[in-house]
Amino acid sequence: MRYLILISALFFLTFSFGQNNNSAKKATLNNLKIEVTVDSLNDLRALKVSDLNDLFDDVCSNSDLEFRLTCKSDHTSLSKKVSYKINGNSNKKKAFIKMISKLKKSAKNYYKNNN
Numbered sequence: 043m044r045y046l047i048l049i050s051a052l053f054f055l056t057f058s059f060g061q062n063n064n065s066a067k068k069a070t071l072n073n074l075k076i077e078v079t080v081d082s083l084n085d086l087r088a089l090k091v092s093d094l095n096d097l098f099d100d101v102c103s104n105s106d107l108e109f110r111l112t113c114k115s116d117h118t119s120l121s122k123k124v125s126y127k128i129n130g131n132s133n134k135k136k137a138f139i140k141m142i143s144k145l146k147k148s149a150k151n152y153y154k155n156n157n
Contacts, residue, residue, distance in 0.1 A: 076097070
């Protein structure tokens with residue numbers, strides 16, 4: 043949960059410093075890279091794909107999108123980490139969001155299999 047709050051704070055800071063003084067123009071993003079690190083299945087459940095959808099609305103057309111999800115596991119004396127990454131384009135937002143949902147499902151399976 044703390045990672046989700048941290049990521050949200052970073053995005054709001056990016057928007058606030060990246061805005062132009064001309065209030066008639068809407069702030070947009072040219073490229074968007076999102077990286078989320080979770081420590082447990084509960085942290086993963088706190089990640090809502092619908093919340094990410096709002097960010098994609100502010101991305102310019104034909105922009106690059108990247109989403110990386112890193113899962114950490116410390117159940118044994120060995121620390122394990124697996125990372126999932128997908129790339130996409132803002133012209134295909136629905137397909138990108140669908141890939142994020144599939145990636146989240148794969149991450150859930152990772153935690154369920156490593157317990």
